[in-house]
Amino acid sequence: MNTFGSLNEDDVLARFYGVIPAGGVGTRLWPLSRAAAPKFLHDLTGSGSTLIRATYARLEPLSDGRTMVVTGRAHRRAVLEQLPGLKNANLVLEPEPKDSAAAIGLAAAILHHRDPAIIMGSFAADQVITPVETFQQAVREAVYTAAEGFIVTIGITPTYPSTGFGYIRTAGGMSIAGAPSAQAVAQFVEKPDEETARGYLEAGGYHWNAGMFVAPVDLLLKHLETNEPVLHAGLMEIAAAWDTPARREVMRRVWPTLPKTAIDYAVAEPAAAAGDVAMIPGAFSWDDVGDFAAIGRLNAASETGNLTVLGEGARVYAENASGIVVSDTKRVIALIGIDDVVVVDTPDALLVTTKAHAQRVKSAVEHLKASGDTDVL
Numbered sequence: 001m002n003t004f005g006s007l008n009e010d011d012v013l014a015r016f017y018g019v020i021p022a023g024g025v026g027t028r029l030w031p032l033s034r035a036a037a038p039k040f041l042h043d044l045t046g047s048g049s050t051l052i053r054a055t056y057a058r059l060e061p062l063s064d065g066r067t068m069v070v071t072g073r074a075h076r077r078a079v080l081e082q083l084p085g086l087k088n089a090n091l092v093l094e095p096e097p098k099d100s101a102a103a104i105g106l107a108a109a110i111l112h113h114r115d116p117a118i119i120m121g122s123f124a125a126d127q128v129i130t131p132v133e134t135f136q137q138a139v140r141e142a143v144y145t146a147a148e149g150f151i152v153t154i155g156i157t158p159t160y161p162s163t164g165f166g167y168i169r170t171a172g173g174m175s176i177a178g179a180p181s182a183q184a185v186a187q188f189v190e191k192p193d194e195e196t197a198r199g200y201l202e203a204g205g206y207h208w209n210a211g212m213f214v215a216p217v218d219l220l221l222k223h224l225e226t227n228e229p230v231l232h233a234g235l236m237e238i239a240a241a242w243d244t245p246a247r248r249e250v251m252r253r254v255w256p257t258l259p260k261t262a263i264d265y266a267v268a269e270p271a272a273a274a275g276d277v278a279m280i281p282g283a284f285s286w287d288d289v290g291d292f293a294a295i296g297r298l299n300a301a302s303e304t305g306n307l308t309v310l311g312e313g314a315r316v317y318a319e320n321a322s323g324i325v326v327s328d329t330k331r332v333i334a335l336i337g338i339d340d341v342v343v344v345d346t347p348d349a350l351l352v353t354t355k356a357h358a359q360r361v362k363s364a365v366e367h368l369k370a371s372g373d374t375d376v377l
Helices: 009-014 051-063 073-082 099-114 132-146 194-203 217-227 229-242 247-257 263-273 292-298 355-371
Strands: 016-022 067-072 091-094 119-122 128-130 151-156 167-173 183-189 206-216 277-282 285-287 307-310 315-327 332-346 349-354
Touching: 009 016, 009 132, 016 051, 016 099, 051 067, 051 073, 051 128, 051 132, 067 073, 067 099, 073 091, 091 099, 099 119, 099 206, 099 217, 099 229, 099 263, 119 132, 119 217, 128 132, 132 151, 132 206, 132 277, 151 167, 151 217, 151 263, 183 263, 194 206, 206 217, 206 263, 206 277, 217 229, 217 263, 229 247, 263 277, 285 292, 292 307, 292 315, 292 332, 292 355, 332 355, 349 355
Parallel strands: 016 067, 016 119, 067 091, 151 277, 307 315, 315 332
Antiparallel strands: 119 206, 128 285, 151 206, 167 183, 167 206, 183 277, 332 349
16 A cells, blocks of 8 residues: 555644553552552653653644543543643543553544544653654654555664563565665564574664554554454444444443454564564663663662652661652652661651662562452552
8 A cells, every 4th residue: 555655744743642551559659659549650860751751642643632541440530631732632542451452442443533544653652762853753744654555663773682571583674765774574572581682682683572553543443453353343332433422332341352362462463474564673772660760760860879768758868879769759869878768758658678679579569469458559
């Protein structure tokens, strides 16, 4: 399919619709991030802006009011307070989480029902990206590439052999008007071990998969129907009723029956195998704020000595100490002679660990859930 030649650049960009899936609890950021107040609702960078507000602001110059947020019903009020410019018709509330294929697929189905020519871009609510202008240029190239009939991912240039991210293997450049850096995608690769990741960096042609997708809604739904027909049928039924009085009844009846799966498995990987996926390299700084060590990195500029302190009115005394303190109380926290510590103090829960063990916070959440202490989750 080649639609670009018949449209000028403004026509192509006018088809773009931003979608922000705002889900997940961020268990590695407990006790700051909770089910009722997940990480995307917090300012974790010291910028004065929450993660979801920063994501919305990055997209606004491109979408010009055409931005949809998909989130849980419990977060409706908080999201609307943080995004006063969000139109009510563009707030999609999930009764319960069903993984990324359902969330992104529902957005695509609703947009397709409104206008089948829409090109949607899905960008998670909890990522930190700088500089914004470089990101926006990558999205523009992705939109031009999507207009040629591709599902497009924005791949992050790897800076170290990460074992925490999946990778995208590219297969050479493409000739796309308006997208000089577009590359064909050979395959998506699962999270590797460290030796394999080092091999990827040495070989070149591999990028981190940040879960950013730009695609014509009709093409995305076509692959979803091929690979997950039950999910596709349910989402299309919901979408047909979305802008009608029947929305509540249909959503209540259909949503619980939908299978759970990730968008990578349902769409991206099989689409890549079919030759329908392209990639735009993202030459910008990107962080998914996966743990408290990441917060320490992102707030390096605000460090006093070797200690990063977050929290309005935080009362911290430090002597020969380094690490990060996040305080949501007025309690005095004194640190003496301790390195790379992580202290997170909230009114009903206290976390003490180290940056090296920050990824293991999730196990504490799992233990609390298993033991029934769900009041602090």
